[in-house]
Amino acid sequence: MVAWIAGRQKMLLHRAAKPLVFLLCLLPFVWLFYQAFSDQLGANPAEALIRATGDWTLRFVCIVLAVTPLRVIGKTPALARFRRMLGLFVYFYVVVHLLSYSWFDMGFDVAEIVKDIIKRPFILVGFSAFVLLTPLAATSFNAAIKAMGPKRWQLLHKLVYLIAGLGILHFFWMRAGKNNFNEVFVYAAVVAALLGWRVWSHWSKQRKLEHIRKAVGAH
């Protein structure tokens, strides 16, 4: 077990690990780009692109939220190296998603976009998630952490929990028209499990501390 964990640690710390993960994260985008230009996105390529980039945004939200639980449960602190890059990929895919919508669906017509957002509140929810995500992406470098101070920086980045919720709500509302929630429930379950683990882990830590405090007090 120890050897296995140590081996994994070594793998994650390998020089090629980061570039490799970067390329893997880029793969869905490259694939969609290729499909779009070789006319393989089906009858309604605009709709296919908007939906696929939305799906990938949600998937990356799940991936980035999984980093901490996996790091703790799997005892592989080296996983933390990838968190920033994965977080930035969430932002990358949400930007591509938003651009696909504004360009292919709305032709960059700002007046039309504003009207559409009023008409379709689920877009407003998605857009708010994007807006909230922007300061997180903008403070994704060491100097920002230093300038803000780690406490405040961490507090700001806790917004990701709210953003994940908004993302799921956006998807849920979009699917409400067809009453088709199967996929929504899968994402919701994954996010709920990942957030639930955090609550549980925090709570059990508190209990342990209390035990220790009591034990110390008894002496």
Add this chain to the structure above:
Amino acid sequence: MLIKTDSSGFNHPVPSEITAQGIYQERRKLIKLMATGTAGAALAGWAGRDAMAQAVQKPGKLDTLAGAKSAAAGAVTMEKVTDYKDATTYNNYYEFGTDKADPAKNASTLPVKPWSIAVEGLVKNPRSFTLEELLKLSPQEERIYRLRCVEGWSMVIPWVGYSLSELIKKVEPLGSAKYVEFVTLADPKTMPFVGSRVLEWPYVEALRLDEAMHPLALLTFGMYGEVLPNQNGAPVRMVVPWKYGFKSGKSIVKIRFTDKEPRTAWNKAAAQEYGFYSNVNPLVDHPRWSQATERRIGEDGLFAKKRKTLMYNGYEAQVGQLYAGMDLKKNF
């Protein structure tokens, strides 16, 4: 200088530019033709030539079902026909799944043979028609219609069928009949999504009797010169081109004449969003999205702006009088 040359601006015509007397007189004849109104007939041939220019390509996938050129007004649009592949792989048929790729994947199980339609309710001659009887009931016509989905996309599809009015005349509705209800197949054994909570099954649609009698309301058996593929509503469906696509029920098993407005599937699911009429209307938005524009599948590429949606999907000249005096915002 009295002699005028090219350089002083005088252009003497060269002989080849002078219109021959015979042709000049032909022109007079054409004007006379127009004046007497016979040009209409002469131009019909010319317009026909244009229609021939986009002869519908048979995909060669299913049995041939030929249709003669329809003479009904508005029955043949000159717009570019949507690719067969797009029309048969991107559509809604919720009994086979809610994704628009699902029907093509799942509809192979649809039990199309044998098939019959029961005609009942307020008619003098209630009876059942087998598919074979229906196919022969009236000559098949090809109709190239625009199709506008309530979701905001559109296609141009060459259907094969005949006006529903032909069938209605055969069964002779009673004076009390005001509506025609279309009940579609709901077979949980062969249709995997029958029973899902999206809609109430069977899927029911309806028209006012005068709408159903309109020559453009098509009882449809084929598309692209062949019988209907399962996913598009085989073996017999309705096509009502001036209404949103969901008003045209697929795989119809029962046609019922009633005196009360029937509750239709989407109306039951969300009455505030889907009215009984559901006529294509760019001025009345769906509560959750705009209906002012549409994306023409296969034609408006990724970078093209969406096109403007037309009143009654461009069939206003033909069907507008059906709704004269009605408040279309209330009767959406």
